[in-house]
Amino acid sequence: MTKVTPSGWVLGVDGGGSHTRAALAAPDGHVQGPWTVGGSNPNDQPRWAEHLTELLRPLLEATPDLQAATLGLAGYGELAPGRAATEQLLAGLLPEALPRELLNDVQIAHFGALGGGPGVLLLAGTGSIAWGRDGAGQERRVGGWGFSFGDEGSGAWLGREALGLISRTLDGRADAQALTTALLAALGLERDPAYLTRPLLGWVQAQAHPRSAIAQLARPLADLAAQGDPDALALLERAGQQLAAHVRACAAALRLDVPARWSAAGSVATSPLVLDATERALPEFERVPPLLPPLGGALLRAAGLAGWPVPDRWTTEVARQLSGATAGSS
Known part of the structure; x- marks a missing residue:
C-alpha cells in the first residue's frame, strides 16, 4: 500500500x-x-x-x-x-x-x-484559572470566576490590588509612596496636590474595557518589584500564593499522585517573581517546563x-x- x-x-x-x-x-x-x-x-x-x-x-x-x-x-x-x-x-x-x-x-x-498527560496547568495572564487532568482522562477546572470577584493572582487582580493600595496611599491610610508615584506615572497621571479632583478614578471610568486596562498595570508593577520595591514585591508574593491555591485545589479534586506535576503559562504565571512565589508555596509538587x-x-x-x-x-x-x-x- x-x-x-x-x-x-x-x-x-x-x-x-x-x-x-x-x-x-x-x-x-x-x-x-x-x-x-x-x-x-x-x-x-x-x-x-x-x-x-x-x-x-x-x-x-x-x-x-x-x-x-x-x-x-x-x-x-x-x-x-x-x-x-x-x-x-x-x-x-x-x-x-x-x-x-x-x-x-x-x-x-x-x-x-x-x-495530554496528567497534571495541572496554571494559566494566569489577564485572568487566572487552573486546569487539571488525571491518568484516566478526568478533568477539573479551578478559578476562572472573572474580574468582579475572582481571577486571583492574575494581571487584572494585581492591577486592582495595586489601585487599591494607591488609593489608600493617596488618602493617607497606607504609605506605598514609591509604588504610587511609579504607577501614576505609568498611567500618565499626576498627584493632585489639593486632592480636589480624583484623576485616578477618572482614568478607570474612562476605560472602554477596564479589566484589560487594569491588567496592564501588572507589567510596571513587576518592573518595580524587580527593582526591590517592598510593596510591589509583597503584591507579587500574594499573587503567587493565590495561584498556588488554584493548583493545590485542582490536584486535590482529581486525587493526583504526589508529587503531582504542574506547569505554568501566561504572562503573569511565568513572570519570574510570581513563578518563584508560586513554586515555593507548592513544595510537594513537581513543576515541569511546558x-x-x-x-x-x-x-x-x-x-x-x-x-x-x-x-x-x-x-x-x-x-x-x-x-x-x-x-x-x-
Missing part, C-alpha cells in the same frame, strides 16, 4: 483576554506566524468579534490547503450567550468542511504544556485532528520556532 504523505497546513489560535495569536504549521513542523490582534473573550471584550475576524479572514483566504483548525479562546464554554455568539461567528469564517475544534484557552495550554506554549498546544491538537503523525521532532521544531517568534516580538 502506498503511504500518503501529509500536506498542507493546520491552524492554531490562542485567544486570551488581552491578545489573540494565530499560527500555521506544516507536516514537517515549519511554522508561519504568529500573528497577533486584541483580545477575543466575548464575555468582557466588546471588540472580540472584530479582532477574530481581523485575524482569521485574511489568513484563511491566503491558506487554501488548510487541513484542520483548533481554536482555544478565553471564556469559551463559560456562558451560553458568549459560546453561541462565538460559534456563529466562526461558522461564517471557517470553511464548512474544515475539521475544527473549539476549546477554552486553558485546555490548549494544558495540552501543550503536558502533552512541552509547548498554548499556541503550540492548539497546533498539536490540530495536527492530530488532521490525522497527521506527530513525532517528537515535529513537537521540538514547533516549540523552537514559536519560542524564537516570541523572543523576537517581545
